Amino acid sequence: MRDFTSDHSALALNTATLGHNLDGPGAGWSPERVIDACAARGYGGLVFWRREIGGRAIEIGERVRAAGMQVVGLCRTPYLTGSEAGSADQVTASIDMAAALGAGVLTIVTGGTDPGTKGTGDSRKRLAERVAAHADHAARNGVALALEPLNPMFGGNRTCLFTVREALELCRAIDRPNVGIAVDVYHVWWDSCLSDSLAAASGRILGYHLCDWLEHTSDMLLDRGMMGDGVADLRAIRRDVEGAGYAGLCEVEIFSAQNWWKRPPEQVLDTIVDRFRRFC
Amino acid sequence: MRDFTSDHSALALNTATLGHNLDGPGAGWSPERVIDACAARGYGGLVFWRREIGGRAIEIGERVRAAGMQVVGLCRTPYLTGSEAGSADQVTASIDMAAALGAGVLTIVTGGTDPGTKGTGDSRKRLAERVAAHADHAARNGVALALEPLNPMFGGNRTCLFTVREALELCRAIDRPNVGIAVDVYHVWWDSCLSDSLAAASGRILGYHLCDWLEHTSDMLLDRGMMGDGVADLRAIRRDVEGAGYAGLCEVEIFSAQNWWKRPPEQVLDTIVDRFRRFC
Structure with missing residues (x-):
């Protein structure tokens, strides 16, 4: 059992947290x-985005x-x-970049509803085929x-x-040993089935992404909260994630155009350590 | 079995669809x-908001x-x-308004996470107690x-x-015959458990709210799509809702600050009839 109060070697930074998208203080880093x-x-580790790696x-x-x-992962x-x-070649290139970087995990954000279909059932079937086709490489x-x-607000596109x-x-449909799940607090905190689902996913969890869900979320994409500032039950989720056998790092990924991306990266990094020790 | 192609007596209008919030063409109606x-x-019917009734x-x-x-319902x-x-007295007043209006159904949007708690479990327990306390009146x-x-993007507040x-x-926890469920396409279209959940909710469905989920949703609250313009599988959802015994009207509720609220109400009402016949 980790000592949550004093240890933060389980902490990883997703570089987006420093505002790589904006002209704020972290943009030039x-x-x-x-x-x-x-x-x-x-x-303990870092997660990069493809655009930073070239x-x-x-x-x-x-x-x-x-x-x-460690290089914990590559987005995406x-x-x-x-x-x-994207094309199959573009997917292959992202796999090759992850391999060259020594990133054990490449995240898949699936994409939305396939053109000409309604709902998500057809898209999920095709997704399973497409992931399986890339899993061996x-x-x-x-x-x-x-x-x-992802949070259902991101359905569609x-x-x-x-x-x-x-x-x-x-x-389970894809059935490959190197295909698993990334669990992001921002996307799944609300789900009353989460604890049961995580238990069922034992051995399949490949990543745990941390932030907080603010009581008032002003922007779907870019208003994530710092741990402790929101309503997600972060300790309970981490307990369930680790209870399902996840022994990797906790990756802090905060898109925050109006708050954290405007602050000096040194302050953001220090705040993360403090909040991780106190709330996660 | 209704003849979907020619009948629209099952159609109800939620008045918000005409832009009651804005200074557009429908604001003065x-x-x-x-x-x-x-x-x-x-x-076949209408659903009003409290602010319109006074x-x-x-x-x-x-x-x-x-x-x-019919007055199908009152929001909320x-x-x-x-x-x-709100206070218990305010809830009682909304029930009394629904009764005076002759609205058979009063919708409950629950509200978010109770202060001092994390996640949603504690809030749901209190919600059950509070709904039960109002159900007899x-x-x-x-x-x-x-x-x-509601769509999980509305968690928190x-x-x-x-x-x-x-x-x-x-x-089931509340266990009163006059407490049921409103099913709104905008909020639940994404759920792969929806068909099973609706079947299990047989006899409990008190309302069916129609719009569409746009592939690109630009605003959490005010960018709902007109039926046929999005990716929700509207025919499948209606089939499941009616398969679970719902025999009430289909209430069109479209918050659309940048599109439909800017159009003349007559055009919006005509479009709804056309789209309902073709896509719902």
Whole structure:
């Protein structure tokens, strides 16, 4: 049992938390600067986005490990379903980038409802076929694929997978040892079946993403809360995630255009450590 | 079996669809003008909001019935949980207004997570107690209470009830014959358990709310789609709702600040009839 009150080596930073999308204080930070800042604070790992890596995957991965941390994951494949789905080659390229980076896990945000269909049933069937078609190449390269269910507000264009239960059903249909589930508090905190679904997903959980759900969420995408500022039961969810056998790091991923992305990255990183110790 | 292709007497208008919140073309329309416009087009009923009724509940209800339509429902009780919960007296007053209007159903949007708690479990327990405390007064006045699960994007401040399954569990806990469920396409279209949940809710469904979920939803609250413009499987959901014994009207409720609320109400009402016949 981890000592939650004093240890934060289980903490990983998803680099989006420092506002890579905006012209705020963190926008100019290179991967190297983020790596050094996290290592100095005792973080256990990092999760990058493809746009930050470019052709430097091997170099950045080695830099993370030289700093004593893990590359926990890479965000993410192109969409696999919906009107904005990427090509099979683009998916393969994202797998290869994860492998070069030494990221054990590549996250899949599925994409939405396939053109010409209604609801999500047809899209989920096609998703299962498409993930299965990429799973062997990923396995040969040491990469696991993590299906991430998203909050139902992202149905239509971003996802056809909304709950851990649905993700688990899809994993079973795909039936490959390197296909599992990413559990993100922002997306699944509300689900009264969550505890049961996580227990059923034992051994399948490949990632745990942390933030908080604010009582008043002003923007679907970019108003995530810092742990402790919202209503999600973070301790209960982590207990269930770890109870289902997840022994990896806790990845903090906060998109916050109006708050945290406007603050100096050093302050954000320090706040995460403090909140992780107190609330997670 | 209804003839879906030619009949629209099953259609009801939720008055919010004409943009009662905005200064658009429909903002100045009185309840009487809405009643006449719906009756002229063969609508079967209307659903009002409390703000439109004021002290004129009896008069407006009689006007609807004189026009050959039903008052299908009233929106809605104050929140029963969360930091913005109304008082018990305010809830009672909304029940009395529904009774005076002759509205058979009063919708409950539950409200969010109760202050000082995390997640939604505690709030749902308190919700069950609070609904039960009002159910007898409602029954004595001929009013049924319809718990409406909302899309999980409304967790935190607006709801602690997200799926038909959760609403059904709460109905069973409350165990009163006049407490049931409102099924709104916008909130539940994504749920892969929906068909099973509706079958299990047989006899408990008190309302069916229609719109569509747009592929790209730009605003959580005010960007609902017109039937046929989105990705929800409207025919399948209606089949399941009616298969579970619901024999009431189909209530069109479209909050659309940037599209339908900017159009003339006559055009919106005509479009609804056309879309209902073709897509629902």
